[in-house]
Amino acid sequence: MLNSVAVIVVPDFSIFEFATAFEVFGIDRSGRGSSVPAFDFRVCTPEPGDIRLKSGLTMHISLGLEAAADADLVIMAPYGRDQQVPEAVLDALRAADARGAWVMSICSGAFALARAGLLDGRRCTTHWHYSHDLASRYPLVQVDENVLYVQDGNIISSAGTAAGIDACLHLVRVELGANVASAIARDMVVPPHRDGGQAQFIDRPMPRCGSAPMEELLRWMVGNLDREHTVDQLAARLHMSPRTFARRFRSETGATPAAWLNSQRVLRAQELLESSDLNIDEIAREAGFGHSVLLRHHFAKVLDTSPQSYRRAFRGQLAPAI
Template sequence: MKSVAVIVVPGFSIFEFGTAFEVFGIDRSEREGGVPKFDFRVCTPQPGDVPMKSGLSMHVGLGLEAASDADLVIMAPYGRDLDVPEEVLETLRAAHERGAWVLSICSGAYALARAGLLDGRRCTTHWHYSQDLASRYPRARVDENVLYVQDGTIITSAGTASGIDACLHLVRVELGAKVAAAIARDMVVAPHRDGGQAQFIDRPMPSCGSAPMEALLRWMVENLDQEHSIAELAERLHMSPRTFARRFRAETGATPAAWLNSQRVLRAQELLETSDLNIDEVAREAGFGHSVLMRHHFAKVLDTSPQSYRRAFRGQLAEVG
């Protein structure tokens, strides 16, 4: 992989564009041993001043022909509701057909989807857009819980800094872990981040149509360290266990056990971010009882471990158990 072309269209996001430039656009060949100099190009359908989402503009002197022989074509994000010229879609299709890498950052996935490149493929985008992307392009297999996805020679990434993760992943695949680590070290970022964007999605306690049920949910949150049987919860609302279980799922979309576990994960996240409790203490405070069970649910819900989550969100910490 020697040449990289980034496609920008009016309304593109400067930060996400900058993540691709930081990885591929800076010549590190002299100061970082083994890192090649990439032929980095920026192109657009109509060369000239291209307005950004921020209100600024960038002068782009190259047309889409600059992407015609690139080893990697990157689609910069531009927002989900803006039209992309057909010639951009044709450029993306042509790149894929000749075997080049095609990578999107954040909402750039919409262009890949419009070009048909995500049909039948696993992919991702920013979690704000994931359900909309899946609705508009039902043949795409959208996963909102990952930072990036590689499916064949197509890579899609989630929002903002996950563009760095995706680009470094591709460097690792093409040029090896040593080169990827050298670029990451120069950028002062991690060569690889654990987990996925599920860690960053705020899922607050939902409001319910029923005031008694909402009051019960709040009581459950205040007593996460207790065991809650369906029979006990049903008695609080003066319902039979069967009626309660049906009503609970109808109003929350989950079983009582699944809902409790999701709230315990949220509580554990809060404690890992804001307290110096060790892992066993966090597990008890959050209602898991012991750390083994908490690790299981972190892996299932967040695709990471409590220790990795704390490192990502707290930095240098007191020693944890």
């Protein structure tokens, strides 16, 4: 049963992400006629006293890490990922995992869980800004940058900022049911569950390649997305055999020509959904998909959302229908 929640903070922690956990677990909603229980919410730190926040403010924390020793849920608040986390914090996280408690990270808090060894062999997430860094530092960790949160056993990790709300509400739904999660969400004026993931927010500039001819070809492809591009045609532009071209293309971009082209077409569709009033068929043609059904398919595959939902998210409810 989820009754007690302990949030571990260290100097330079992020106040907004900390507040997402407080909003879900730290406010007593038990007297409002709902089924929401009053959680025993604690904030603790290795050295109690005035703790500096990332914003420059300070917060007085009176509880030490012993407050996390019997908590049903231990949350690691985000902090500067290059910062050395005290071994006592890592031990508190390990102890929580060992006794079967829920352990959660919000945003860069995943780095502490990884340093504690709790994410080895597990799937997790963090803010997409940090995902490649997390994966390179901890190769045993399976980092998924495209989701809002991940539950792997008793470990939950979330992406940046508001994704902490999604992760907390998910745990409430698992432990206490959908009615309790919905009641908290209504009180917070947020959806109890958001569709899609953080993939739709990731900035993906065109990667630099190892060779100037290949980079020039990629730029030409991006400028001609509405054209059909076969491996034979592309190989001929670089005066290579199709087999050599396909091998070189994958080694320099990390993808096949078809997969790379589709990802660029999705990017073009995103730009058009954000900046134009074109309908779905027009966008499909402009982006090079030809038909709206193909656009919807690849959009859902890459971004885990629909073109209409994406346009509404980035342009609001007054966005033109597609």
